[in-house]
Amino acid sequence: MANTQSMCTSFMSQLMLGEHQLGTATLVSRTSLTAPTTDTLKAALYLTTATINAATTVYTVTGEVSGTNYTAGGVTVTNATAPASTNTSATAGVAFFTPSASLTFTTVTLSTAFDCVLLYNSTQSNKAISVHTFGSQTVTAGSFSLTMPANTTSAALIRLATT
Amino acid sequence: MLVTTTKGDMDDSLLEKRNGTVDNDNELTTWVEYWLEGELVHRSAHVTLKKTVTLTSSVASF
Numbered sequence: 001m002a003n004t005q006s007m008c009t010s011f012m013s014q015l016m017l018g019e020h021q022l023g024t025a026t027l028v029s030r031t032s033l034t035a036p037t038t039d040t041l042k043a044a045l046y047l048t049t050a051t052i053n054a055a056t057t058v059y060t061v062t063g064e065v066s067g068t069n070y071t072a073g074g075v076t077v078t079n080a081t082a083p084a085s086t087n088t089s090a091t092a093g094v095a096f097f098t099p100s101a102s103l104t105f106t107t108v109t110l111s112t113a114f115d116c117v118l119l120y121n122s123t124q125s126n127k128a129i130s131v132h133t134f135g136s137q138t139v140t141a142g143s144f145s146l147t148m149p150a151n152t153t154s155a156a157l158i159r160l161a162t163t
Numbered sequence: 164m165l166v167t168t169t170k171g172d173m174d175d176s177l178l179e180k181r182n183g184t185v186d187n188d189n190e191l192t193t194w195v196e197y198w199l200e201g202e203l204v205h206r207s208a209h210v211t212l213k214k215t216v217t218l219t220s221s222v223a224s225f
Binding site for chain 1: 167168169185189190192194195196203204205206207208209210211212213214215216217218219220221222
């Protein structure tokens with residue numbers, strides 16, 4: 001078993017259905033008729049023995065790390081920056097999104113090796129968004145942080161591109 | 164400097180410090196460990212993600 005970095009396939013169709021609202025809320029008709037409601041995104045860590053990949057449709061406790069000061073479900077993602085888009089030609093462009101702050105797990109002990117974070121939408125029934133992998137880690141009475149890449153057309157954490 | 168360890172907060176002068184870096188196409192990771200008499204009592208890691216996930220879209224022609 002292994003984790004594989006990818007965008008979750010179910011997320012792609014859910015985008016067409018308008019089921020996710022990343023960043024600054026603008027849509028008033030989905031869950032509230034009077035005010036925009038921003039979705040809460042969360043990030044959960046998974047063991048190297050888990051199988052989290054494009055086929056993952058929702059957050060699962062199966063294979064999730066556990067340990068001192070780690071709460072099942074992970075941490076809330078700072079989600080303050082709206083997705084942006086840029087045209088690169090008459091037929092091509094990129095839409096992109098990056099959480100606006102690092103993910104931090106403070107004073108945790110995670111003794112079993114982990115190598116994956118699942119980004120998911122806790123407001124929308126924990127639907128999976130994307131899977132990001134890194135080298136195997138453990139933490140002992142310490143902190144673990146994931147710093148996000150630059151929120152640019154080429155480096156953002158999540159990109160939708162036409163070519 | 165006090166370090167949080169499995170044995171409570173300890174002054175780093177009492178501990179052996181080890182650290183390292185991993186830098187590749189996917190990540191830049193730094194880690195630090197503190198050891199006390201051969202026992203790992205603290206390990207922290209900080210990962211900067213480099214690789215994006217991209218959905219490449221297309222539209223069909225009529």
